[in-house]
Amino acid sequence: MYREKIKVLDCTIRDGGLINKHKFSHEFVRKVYQALSIAGVDYMEIGYKNSPHLFSESEFGPWKFCKEEDLRRVIDGIESNTKISVMADVGRVDMDNIFPASESPVDMVRVASYVKGIDKAIAMVNEFADKGYETCINIMAISRDQGIELDEALHQIEEESKASVIYIVDSFGSLYQEHVEYLVKHFKTILKTKEIGFHGHNNQQLAFCNTIEAIIHDANYMDATIYGIGRAAGNCTLELLIGFLKNPKYDIRPILDIIAKEFVPLKKQIEWGYIIPYAIAGMLNEHPRAAMALRESEKKDEFLEFYNTITQAQMD
Amino acid sequence: MYREKIKVLDCTIRDGGLINKHKFSHEFVRKVYQALSIAGVDYMEIGYKNSPHLFSESEFGPWKFCKEEDLRRVIDGIESNTKISVMADVGRVDMDNIFPASESPVDMVRVASYVKGIDKAIAMVNEFADKGYETCINIMAISRDQGIELDEALHQIEEESKASVIYIVDSFGSLYQEHVEYLVKHFKTILKTKEIGFHGHNNQQLAFCNTIEAIIHDANYMDATIYGIGRAAGNCTLELLIGFLKNPKYDIRPILDIIAKEFVPLKKQIEWGYIIPYAIAGMLNEHPRAAMALRESEKKDEFLEFYNTITQAQMD
Numbered sequence: 001m002y003r004e005k006i007k008v009l010d011c012t013i014r015d016g017g018l019i020n021k022h023k024f025s026h027e028f029v030r031k032v033y034q035a036l037s038i039a040g041v042d043y044m045e046i047g048y049k050n051s052p053h054l055f056s057e058s059e060f061g062p063w064k065f066c067k068e069e070d071l072r073r074v075i076d077g078i079e080s081n082t083k084i085s086v087m088a089d090v091g092r093v094d095m096d097n098i099f100p101a102s103e104s105p106v107d108m109v110r111v112a113s114y115v116k117g118i119d120k121a122i123a124m125v126n127e128f129a130d131k132g133y134e135t136c137i138n139i140m141a142i143s144r145d146q147g148i149e150l151d152e153a154l155h156q157i158e159e160e161s162k163a164s165v166i167y168i169v170d171s172f173g174s175l176y177q178e179h180v181e182y183l184v185k186h187f188k189t190i191l192k193t194k195e196i197g198f199h200g201h202n203n204q205q206l207a208f209c210n211t212i213e214a215i216i217h218d219a220n221y222m223d224a225t226i227y228g229i230g231r232a233a234g235n236c237t238l239e240l241l242i243g244f245l246k247n248p249k250y251d252i253r254p255i256l257d258i259i260a261k262e263f264v265p266l267k268k269q270i271e272w273g274y275i276i277p278y279a280i281a282g283m284l285n286e287h288p289r290a291a292m293a294l295r296e297s298e299k300k301d302e303f304l305e306f307y308n309t310i311t312q313a314q315m316d
Numbered sequence: 317m318y319r320e321k322i323k324v325l326d327c328t329i330r331d332g333g334l335i336n337k338h339k340f341s342h343e344f345v346r347k348v349y350q351a352l353s354i355a356g357v358d359y360m361e362i363g364y365k366n367s368p369h370l371f372s373e374s375e376f377g378p379w380k381f382c383k384e385e386d387l388r389r390v391i392d393g394i395e396s397n398t399k400i401s402v403m404a405d406v407g408r409v410d411m412d413n414i415f416p417a418s419e420s421p422v423d424m425v426r427v428a429s430y431v432k433g434i435d436k437a438i439a440m441v442n443e444f445a446d447k448g449y450e451t452c453i454n455i456m457a458i459s460r461d462q463g464i465e466l467d468e469a470l471h472q473i474e475e476e477s478k479a480s481v482i483y484i485v486d487s488f489g490s491l492y493q494e495h496v497e498y499l500v501k502h503f504k505t506i507l508k509t510k511e512i513g514f515h516g517h518n519n520q521q522l523a524f525c526n527t528i529e530a531i532i533h534d535a536n537y538m539d540a541t542i543y544g545i546g547r548a549a550g551n552c553t554l555e556l557l558i559g560f561l562k563n564p565k566y567d568i569r570p571i572l573d574i575i576a577k578e579f580v581p582l583k584k585q586i587e588w589g590y591i592i593p594y595a596i597a598g599m600l601n602e603h604p605r606a607a608m609a610l611r612e613s614e615k616k617d618e619f620l621e622f623y624n625t626i627t628q629a630q631m632d
Contacts, residue, residue, distance in 0.1 A: 176528060176560065177493065202521070204556050209525030212492060228590075239592070240520050243599035244492065256619040259592055264617055274544075274590070276555070276575055283559035301580055303572040 002246045005220045009043040009197075010036050010238055013063055014087055015230035017047055019270050023061030030074040031262060032226065035254040037080035039242065043108060045085040045223075046071065051094035071105045083107035087138075088128070090120040101132030108134040110167070115145035118153040122161040129162035136221070138167040138199060142183060143174045143285050154190040165195045165221045170210060173203025173233055173282035177213040184217040197221030200236045202228055203282025205274055207236035212244060226255060227263040232288035233278040271295065276303045284310055318562045321536045325359040325513075326352050326554055329379055330403055331546035333363055335586050339377030346390040347578060348542065351570040353396035355558065359424060361401040361539075362387065367410035387421045399423035403454075404444070406436040417448030424450040426483070431461035434469040438477040445478035452537070454483040454515060458499060459490045459601050470506040481511045481537045486526060489519025489549055489598035493529040500533040513537030516552050518544055519598025521590055523552035528560060542571060543579040548604035549594040587611065592619045600626055 013029055024032075029046065036044050047063030055064055062070040066086045075084065085108040101107070109128040113121035118137075125135045137157060142150070157166055168183050175183075180198065187196050198214035198221070200207030211222050224238040239259065242252045267273075277291035280303070294306055329345055340348075345362065352360050363379030371380055378386040382402045391400065401424040417423070425444040429437035434453075441451045453473060458466070473482055484499050491499075496514065503512050514530035514537070516523030527538050540557045544550040555575065558568045583589075593607035596619070610622050 177525060178532065204559070205518070205521050205524050205553070208521050209493060216494065227592075237521070237590075237595075240595060240599070243520070243595070253620055253623060256592065256596070256623050260617045260619045264592075274553075276543075276572065276580075279553075279556060279559070280572070283556070301576045303576040304569055307569060307572050 007042040007221050009223050010041045011045040012225040014045040014047050017063045018231040021060050022063035026073050035258040037082045038254040039251050040249045043083045043085045049086045049088045050092045110136040110138050112138040114140050115149050115153045125163045135163045136165040137163045138169050140169045141171040142168050143172050158191050165197045167197035167199050169199045173201035174285040180210045180213040184214050184219050195220050199223040203233040203278045208240045211236045227259045234272040277306050280307050323358040323537050325539050326357045327361040327539050328541040330361040330363050333379045334547040337376050338379035342389050351574040353398045354570040355567050356565045359399045359401045365402045365404045366408045426452040426454050428454040430456050431465050431469045441479045451479045452481040453479045454485050456485045457487040458484050459488050474507050481513045483513035483515050485515045489517035490601040496526045496529040500530050500535050511536045515539040519549040519594045524556045527552045543575045550588040593622050596623050
């Protein structure tokens, strides 16, 4: 699938940071940036732009805050066309301390929001846009929040927001390809001036498939992570996505190399991927919270009991 | 997706047998049969019907041969509507020793063939059909063998074979969903009196996705294995497939239970699943042979060198 407008956004460090409290070393993040730069990946999302007044810097690593000096430490001196993205949560950013884009290593800011928080997300994204950043809104938990509330939010985004890209986020990894087809087409009927993006989770081994499906129906911004790293079941893998896209600007080789050198060893230390409780959460359209708690407990492999508990709760 | 005609064929023991020389214990196979029976799975493929004159019974386990007494040992005494399937390779079966279906625990025989061997496959499948078995032809390596040879084979199958189901087999795990859509539609234009089946491999994490795609386009026979076990990257997982099919005759719970009790421990002993050399083989449309050899060698994690070797060979 060659289409020049397609952009690949790697969120290895941002989404992967959710399973290690954003504690990747500067050296590790620098290696990832170098690999992505050689691979020709369009964006690297490096973490969250949270206020250090709200979260403890001793509990969380640097990519929970993405201070300018930490960003510069990993990117300085590396030749690159890969743009830097950070994620912003409504109410957690100290807006007074955001530099104008022209003075920052950050190129893009993505505001993550549930449908119900869309007013605040639009206000925030417009502030970032006014400071000169490329902006996106990532609409989370789309598998739960459809219907009239979603449509109203989309109309509001189209009319009021300066975001250039609106992402469909399959937070629970529960969408099948027919849902993705429907959602991308539906988004496009309302968001006539925006690009559509897709961020999948791999609970049901469908993150890559759903990303392809989004591409087929003309979404142009695609999230992926190296070796699929990410919270719970993880994400669409960058290596498979690059293998699918026939765009000669991408080079899979530095990604294969860094997987062998860094991510295969890392996966022996932290868990992500196809794990049955996450699959169950995905097929039942549930937040992975309960499954993550299960995996931290002594009952980590008590799949049947977990399934019975969730399905019972859904019927109550 | 509820469609009464859809049949699920579990090939856990048959395809899984390719990575342990068919050495599952009778007790293990019996547990799988019991779980599939309670789960309401339509068919269980238990192994190959090879002649013991061609392969050593000391080198290979019982499911390379599927003798009647071994089959009876695992199924006798278990209440079940799950039919038994075996696979037959052209030229490897001692046809004189095949009982009529009425005297055998086997219900279905699937003949696996490349496009070029279709004459012999049809002859063999017709022999089995004449003995009273349900029969299928599994056309292997479909991602390589398309064009006029495939079409001629399909016409020949439609006109000459007694097989009731013709499978599209993505042997290399290289098909994307658009290929599956094309192939299922194309098969149906020629095979007007046959059902279509799909057997995926999971090199690119697309086996489940492609199985859904085949279902959407009216294929009715779907292969899967418990926890995705199978050669190299493995197969479409049975648990995800049952989670997708909304047919109330299936029950996912015994499958989740046997995964926890048997397959999670097993996966610590034998390797299958999303492993980069298999992903590379899939995206480059190559047999997994070279990747399997790599995984047996000291260079098992030398992904970049492997990629360079394969792509270089493809250009020579």
